[in-house]
Amino acid sequence: MTVSMAIHSYRGGTGKSTTAANLAAVLAAMGLKVATVDLDLTSPGLHMIYGVTANLLKHTLNDYLYGKCKLGNAVLDITRYLGLSRGRLYFLGSSMKPEEIAKLLREGYDENLFRKITEELEKLYSVDLVIFDTHPGLTEDTLLSVISSDLSLLVTRMDKQDITGTYITAQVLRRFKKVSYAVLNMVPPKFASIPELASEVSRLVGAPVIAVIPFYEDVLEHRSHGVFVLKHPRHPFTTQMVKLAERIVSILRG
Amino acid sequence: MPSSKDEREHSLRDQITSVLTSMQTDMAKVENIVAEFERKIEAIMNKIDDLEQRVSYLESLLGISKESDEEGA
Numbered sequence: 001m002t003v004s005m006a007i008h009s010y011r012g013g014t015g016k017s018t019t020a021a022n023l024a025a026v027l028a029a030m031g032l033k034v035a036t037v038d039l040d041l042t043s044p045g046l047h048m049i050y051g052v053t054a055n056l057l058k059h060t061l062n063d064y065l066y067g068k069c070k071l072g073n074a075v076l077d078i079t080r081y082l083g084l085s086r087g088r089l090y091f092l093g094s095s096m097k098p099e100e101i102a103k104l105l106r107e108g109y110d111e112n113l114f115r116k117i118t119e120e121l122e123k124l125y126s127v128d129l130v131i132f133d134t135h136p137g138l139t140e141d142t143l144l145s146v147i148s149s150d151l152s153l154l155v156t157r158m159d160k161q162d163i164t165g166t167y168i169t170a171q172v173l174r175r176f177k178k179v180s181y182a183v184l185n186m187v188p189p190k191f192a193s194i195p196e197l198a199s200e201v202s203r204l205v206g207a208p209v210i211a212v213i214p215f216y217e218d219v220l221e222h223r224s225h226g227v228f229v230l231k232h233p234r235h236p237f238t239t240q241m242v243k244l245a246e247r248i249v250s251i252l253r254g
Numbered sequence: 255m256p257s258s259k260d261e262r263e264h265s266l267r268d269q270i271t272s273v274l275t276s277m278q279t280d281m282a283k284v285e286n287i288v289a290e291f292e293r294k295i296e297a298i299m300n301k302i303d304d305l306e307q308r309v310s311y312l313e314s315l316l317g318i319s320k321e322s323d324e325e326g327a
Binding site: 111138140143144147148160163164167168171172175176190191193194196197200201204 | 265266267269270271273274277279284285287288291292294295298299302
């Protein structure tokens, strides 16, 4: 059965899309069938990390939403494109065109959209996992995608604004009895070495911290030019992503 | 979209709006919880700094001993 997982954050700039793209690549490399969906509908960008140009992205999620194409026409199999030799990695991108974003904001969409996407991806490609890269914050639309998912990863930095926002987000998700986990990202190396950090943040936000990822300048310098883990398989960031992927697999296997 | 009034009232969008508006979050309480967390982390950092200073001190002592050994040799 296909599981859907939202990668969410209260604020922008937490490394949510980078985490989504890299984690999906690692999970696919482990042999899983994974689909990533860019649900940051008002500011999409996941396609850039994957190096998917407008030429390749003939149809988007926006086209599917407004009946201009079938879901399968908007989904790209990027497994070989990224040079993955195992598993499968599919990508469903969103439009960056201002007129299409405006239409989406004006007209909205069916609240069952996210469940439908997961169901169709399961039917078409038998994917094990659908990863939704969401828009940050607590707006109704973005919460719809998080709450419609089976579980969520809350990506937060060690920043007072982020920590406070994650605490509030976790409180909202608890009201919906949703399973959520936290990922501490871009943690200053000095803080990352604190043994009690994960347990303290878990206690604070009320969601288990399943990864403490230090800040790596190399990831920043990479500037979304491709999937970092695939270009730098021996980098410590890749090791952290592999650990996170293994943790997710163990959660999925219950 | 749901058609009947009953269904609309129980739509997920409505539930989200209802939950968010009924939360009555006490921001002062939230700020206190986060501040307490930050104090804990700061205390741990201070402990680590203290340990690092001790290690540096011991290393410097060892360094002196090493230099003395080299001089002696």
